[in-house]
Amino acid sequence: MAAALVQSVEIVTGSVTTTGGVLNSVAAGNFLAVQIGIFNAATQSEPVSTPDSNGNSWNTTTASAELGNMVEFISYAMNVAAGNTTVTVDQNGDAFYSTGSFAEFSGVFTAAALDQQTSNSGTSTTRTTGTTGATAQDEELVLTCMLSDSASNPVGIDVPPTTGYSNLGIEQNGASFYAGATDYKVVSAAGTQAADYGTIASSNWVAKIATFKAVATGTQNAFAWVRA
């Protein structure tokens, strides 16, 4: 069973003190992820409250470097409980902008799923996540996100960022929001991973990528064959 998207919700906010996503009828054992870019003029902090409304504990990857008061986060919960799940995002009472997505995936490891991660930031016309180390196994889920403070509308972020990715959320309106994108892909061969969000007008940007171990395709059939 390869990793697969079950469902996702995209949110983009102007100044808020709390936001969050509601995922309906989440299946037991699945994997939840929040990929979110935060602009907080005060102090950026890990945004996802743990536990969520369904008692799941959340983990975070290493935040991207801060640039222009922007930070990208990828947070996740493994082996989640079944049921409707509300995930809350805040910045300790500070007002913040956010651009992100909340998603449920199947087929991801139920423990120790995080494999590789890296991040990148800069003030330039190109936006890339940086390149991870080689994944530990063939089948993995790759999550990426990017946030920019460009004031253009549309900003012109490449969707998907690089061939093979699927877009979970995109905001091209840099006049009203902090433009950014969240994406994923499932890979079936070990190797390094990266995403390139294309070339646009020069601005500050931050980007993050992380890979998560997935159950190998055919595992269930293999077990069935052995048992037969």
Added chain:
Amino acid sequence: MASSITIAERVFPVGPPITRTVDSFPADVKRIRISMTRVNWPAGDVAKITVIWSDGNGAFAVFPGGALLGKDGQPELVSIFQIGVPQEGIAGGGKRRRNVVHGDFTLEVLKEFTSAITLEALA
């Protein structure tokens, strides 16, 4: 639903949450944007808006009052919240947007405030 609905500027007093169901969206809707004018909003959190699509997925946001600077460094005159139509994975890989037929929009007033509220369906 028309592509936009506007509630004229009025005072929203503290009270029980107000839920309205919008029972049809344009076929090509990809996201809903909620904009609220900030008419001398008091300091502190003033409103929470929750959107729940017909598939049960949704999102929420809590909006602060007081003086805020917008992205352009100028006083923020409008608070905005945008939520995409949920997506789902499809067999064999890939994804698609769900065909949501209605949504519940709930406004919880945390502190009395004045605003015009606009709901836009964006393709």
